[in-house]
Amino acid sequence: MKYDVVVIGGGPAGLAAAIRASEGGASVLLIEREARLGGILKQCIHDGFGVVRFGEKLSGPEYADRFVKQLKQTNVQVSLFSFVTRTVKRGKTYQITYVCKDGLVNVECDKIVLATGCRERTKNAIGIHGDRCAGVYTAGAAQNLVNILGIMPGKKVVILGSGDIGLIMARRFTLEGANVVGVYEAKPTPSGLTRNIQQCLNDFDIPLHLSKTVTRIFGTDRLQRVEISDVDEQMRPIAGTETLVDCDCLVLAVGLIPENELARELKVPLDPKTKGAIVDQNCQTLADGIYACGNALHVNDLVDYVSESGEIAGGDSAQHGLSRDLRKIEAAGKLLYVVPQRLDVNSRLDKVVMYFRASEELTNQRLTVTADGETLFTRVYGKLLPPEMERIVVDFGKAKALNDITITLEDK
Amino acid sequence: MDFEKTLNQVRKRFGVEVSVREDERSVFLGGECDNWENIVAIGKMFVTEGKHVVNDIRLAGHVEQPECLPKLTDNALEGTDWDVLVIGGGISGCAVARELSRYKLKILLVEKHSDVARGASGANDGMVHAGIDLKHQCLKLKYGVAGNAMYGDVCKELGVNFRRSGQYVIFDSRLIRFLAKSTVRRAVKHGIVGVKILNKKQIAEAEPRVKDFAVGALFAPSTGCVSPYQLTIAYAENAVQNGIVASLNTAVTAMTVENGKVAKVTTNRGTLAARCVVNCAGVFADKVAEMAGDRYFSIHPRRGTDLLLDPKAEGVPTQNISMGPTLKSVSKFGSGSTKGGGVIRTVDDNYLLGPDAVEVPDREDTSTCKQSFDNVFNKQSQVCPSLKRSDVIAYFSGVRAATYEEDFLIERSSKIANLVHVAGIQSPGITAAPAFSKDVAKTVAEYLTSVGVDVQQNPQFNPIRPRPVKANCLSDEERDKLVKKDPDFGKIVCRCEEISLGEIKQALRNPLGVRTIDGVKRRVRAGMGRCQGGFCMPLVTKIIAEEAGVALTEVNKDDDGSNVAVCKIKEVWL
Known part of the structure; x- marks a missing residue:
């Protein structure tokens, strides 16, 4: 079979990409690894999804369902329980091999949209030592156990990491009657959205301990206790500050990493800061015809933006590509990262969506986008937090020249 | 044996008084000391030809960990006769x-x-040693060399992957390279085939990633690797x-x-x-x-820690590499204990770093610690300077059962x-x-x-253990055929290691009746990849419950009592 576009991943980014590509006139195949569409949204039964896009607070499954319903109105072919085993470039097209219950399937396509989401960092990634007992789970795995399988990973829970999923799980465990002993965060500031600190911790009197981390695990069969240590400015544990906390479950919400196995296989250059692909304003990677969107591109904090980047990628993938002329977008000052990292001056320039994060908690900042010294965009921020991704729309079309593009965040 | 002399040395070196007695088989030590490493060192001082050391010197203030025992009690074996x-x-x-x-x-x-x-056996690097570092006249040498030669056939019979990949011991000085000639002579004498010394150019060709510092290497072609x-x-x-x-x-x-x-x-x-x-x-x-x-x-339990790298880690030597003795550590080589580990490419194409060797008082202390992690990482960074901390996806410890001899x-x-x-x-x-x-x-x-038992050959003995199907190792045609026959082999459960539902079900039907998360992991590698089971563990839990016909809450990670979950939701207060 030959398709114009193959979208890999049926979570919010892939759903949006497939819908938009199909609406743009492309023949589309959507490949999803699991038995159902929706990705991680399926297990996110809390609300708060879609505030930006729909002005409503939906649950994860409800948010996904809106896109699944929309998808059904299109001609997108969906292949569920399907796993891509190989992607090869053949001339100007790509050959994709996937395995599903019917066997091994080969398809050809002009464009690939990578919407493979992200994975969680594990206890090993952050250097926790000790025993290898049951009761230590990443937050996503714990959420699956509780919300999908309906079983409790523990009754007395320590949560490491104040990222959103850690906070959500703190509330979820509490609502199920478990005792959440506390949320521990190695950074001096919380990692999750401010609204989640309020709604998930403060509203339930769950203590948040900053500048502390779990350094050791104790337990023969199941977890019995964890060792907590204070950390210094570099987030290294300080010897002599160890205390023991009894618990039967440790939930790790210690960060997400874009999943880029396929991008690597296709030799798509990655950005070491985002750990996703380097893309232009249309979410096309440096490899012609390969797009990346959603959390595979960079870890978002709102699903609304995940869908948006899916739409950008899907919409562009449906168009017959002109040859690109890519210009580098330099990120300067106190920026953690900026997406896109490139601007294709041969494509649409007037409404370029850009996402950025501040490198640290900052007040009174000015963001400026310049091209060859000319200021194209400027905005003042009273407060910027690294957990909260910012989105701007820049009109590059009005620039006289686009050789030297810089985005800068500096003190006002 | 002249114990007085040794006892004096003990007093001088460690400042402790120990008791000693002997019988025809053993030298028995008693007393107390406040440092475990010293206790082991003292034990070694009493090693003598033809006798074993029984070291009962207590570690002051130490309460031995109670032995981990099964929770199960029944009468299944009561009165049986074997x-x-x-x-x-x-x-x-x-x-x-x-x-x-x-x-x-x-x-x-x-x-x-x-x-x-x-x-x-489940927590070592799986190296099938050539035996180049072993001394004369020991059982390790006798069985090590003989066992190595048997590996190809044994693994074929038992349906286990084995790769005779060879091993390079790297030298960073010409003097050491010269001294290694004696190792080659010894290898020849011990019947270890093909051991040779490579010069700088040859090692750089064999493994380009060490070209900056290796002046040569000892190559042992009979070294291999297996999943232990x-x-x-x-x-x-x-x-x-x-x-x-x-x-x-x-x-x-x-x-x-x-x-x-x-x-x-x-x-x-x-x-x-x-x-x-x-x-x-x-x-x-x-x-x-x-x-x-x-x-x-x-x-005396000796713990070793290994670090497992992401198979995608860059700049890691693709050959089995270990750092030979440097000028500073020259006395270590050929001592018969650990060579200090190395970088090993496993049969599953992961990389392992390690192990180290730490004397521990508790026999089942398989915990990991930062010190061992750092030691192994720093040591193996010598042969692999581009190694990043973030390439390590897992680490584990095993405890070697060492005698004093x-x-x-x-x-x-x-x-x-x-x-x-x-x-x-x-x-x-x-x-x-x-x-x-x-x-x-x-x-x-x-x-x-x-004693009068009529020992006969087992006429039904079959040396062949069927090799489990591994779908992603098949050709496209074979894999397609397999999935068409059994669609479960087309449903991927563990995405990091590409393991299908069919393979997991196959593992759960093992003749030993093991139905645990870690049992599945050890058999088919589901959960051994970079996400360390974050995605597939809940799925595997569900598959085990369904296959075994038990409640989800009864599924164990490993031993009884290591339940994945403690109860169903809405039942916390029950």
Whole structure:
């Protein structure tokens, strides 16, 4: 079979990409690894999804369902329980091999949209030592156990990491009657959205301990206790500050990493800061015809933006590509990262969506986008937090020249 | 032995007073010391030709960890009668059981954990050693070299992957390279084939990633690698297929001796009788010997930590590389203990760094610690300077069952007639197991014959253990055919290692009846990849519950009591 576009991943980014590509006139195949569409949204039964896009607070499954319903109105072919085993470039097209219950399937396509989401960092990634007992789970795995399988990973829970999923799980465990002993965060500031600190911790009197981390695990069969240590400015544990906390479950919400196995296989250059692909304003990677969107591109904090980047990628993938002329977008000052990292001056320039994060908690900042010294965009921020991704729309079309593009965040 | 002289040295070096006595087999040490490493060092000072050290020097203030014992108690084995009882389901016990299954005998293998390969056999780097670093006249050398030569055939029979990949010991000085000539001569004498010294150009060609600092290398082509737990599992499965009985969650807790023989053996599943008992109890081998009043050696646990790298890690040598002695550490080489680990490419194409060697007072202390992690990482960074901390996806420790003589102890007891010890099996134990297990089986058969048992060959013995299907190793055509036959092989459950539902179900139908998360992991690698089970663990939990017909809350990670979940939702208050 030959398709114009193959979208890999049926979570919010892939759903949006497939819908938009199909609406743009492309023949589309959507490949999803699991038995159902929706990705991680399926297990996110809390609300708060879609505030930006729909002005409503939906649950994860409800948010996904809106896109699944929309998808059904299109001609997108969906292949569920399907796993891509190989992607090869053949001339100007790509050959994709996937395995599903019917066997091994080969398809050809002009464009690939990578919407493979992200994975969680594990206890090993952050250097926790000790025993290898049951009761230590990443937050996503714990959420699956509780919300999908309906079983409790523990009754007395320590949560490491104040990222959103850690906070959500703190509330979820509490609502199920478990005792959440506390949320521990190695950074001096919380990692999750401010609204989640309020709604998930403060509203339930769950203590948040900053500048502390779990350094050791104790337990023969199941977890019995964890060792907590204070950390210094570099987030290294300080010897002599160890205390023991009894618990039967440790939930790790210690960060997400874009999943880029396929991008690597296709030799798509990655950005070491985002750990996703380097893309232009249309979410096309440096490899012609390969797009990346959603959390595979960079870890978002709102699903609304995940869908948006899916739409950008899907919409562009449906168009017959002109040859690109890519210009580098330099990120300067106190920026953690900026997406896109490139601007294709041969494509649409007037409404370029850009996402950025501040490198640290900052007040009174000015963001400026310049091209060859000319200021194209400027905005003042009273407060910027690294957990909260910012989105701007820049009109590059009005620039006289686009050789030297810089985005800068500096003190006002 | 002149103990006074040694005792004086002990006083001088460690400032402690220890007691010493001896009998015809052993030197017994007693007393107290406040440092475990010193206790081990003192033990080693009393090693003498022809005798074993039993070191009972206590560590002051230390409360020994209680032994991890099964929670299960029943009478499944009560009153049963066996020709042979094999204690311990590590590589030794499983290989011995399999070799014994060539005979028509009633054989019972007991393992206290919920699966085999739970001790050192499941937590080492899987290197099949050439034996270049071993000294003369030791069992390690005899069985190591013989075992190495058997590997190709054994792994073929047992359906386990094995790769004879060779090993490079890197030198960073010309002097060491020169001195290595004696190692080559010794290798020739020991019958280790093909060992040679490579010059700077040759090693750079063989492994370009070490070209900046290697002035040469010792190359041992017969070194290989195997998955040590998969080999142990395969041995156990083949033994069961050939008629032995494997009883998991079964610990030996006591023995009675009558007329110089083990008469009754008590376990948590009842008291049984066996005509011959084989002690393959690993770090507890001396404790088992003691149960029979036969403690003439002691085990000092030595922990080793290995780090597992993401197979996608960049800049890692693709060959098995270890740093040879440097000018500073020259005395270490050829000492018979650990070479200090290396970078190993496993049969599953992961990379392992390590292991280190730390003397620990507790036999089951398989915890990891930052110090060992850092030591291994920093040490192996020498051969792999571009290595990043973030490339490490997992780390684990195993505890080696070392005797003070640092050699295998494989013999029939001179005191208890029907007791055979297979003790002190540490590196190169995995390498040596195919060889010594045959000798142990022979020893057992000879003993049984001598006491009037009619030992016959097992006519049903089949050396072949079917190789489990691994879908992503098949060609596209074969894989397509497999999935069309059984669609479960097309449903990927573990995305990091690309493991299908079909493979997981196949693993759950194993002859040992192991149905745990880690049991699945050890058999088919589901959960061993970069996400470390974050995605597939809940799915595997569900598959186990369905296949085993148990509630989700009854699924264990490993031993009984290691339940994935504590209760259903809405039941926390119940």
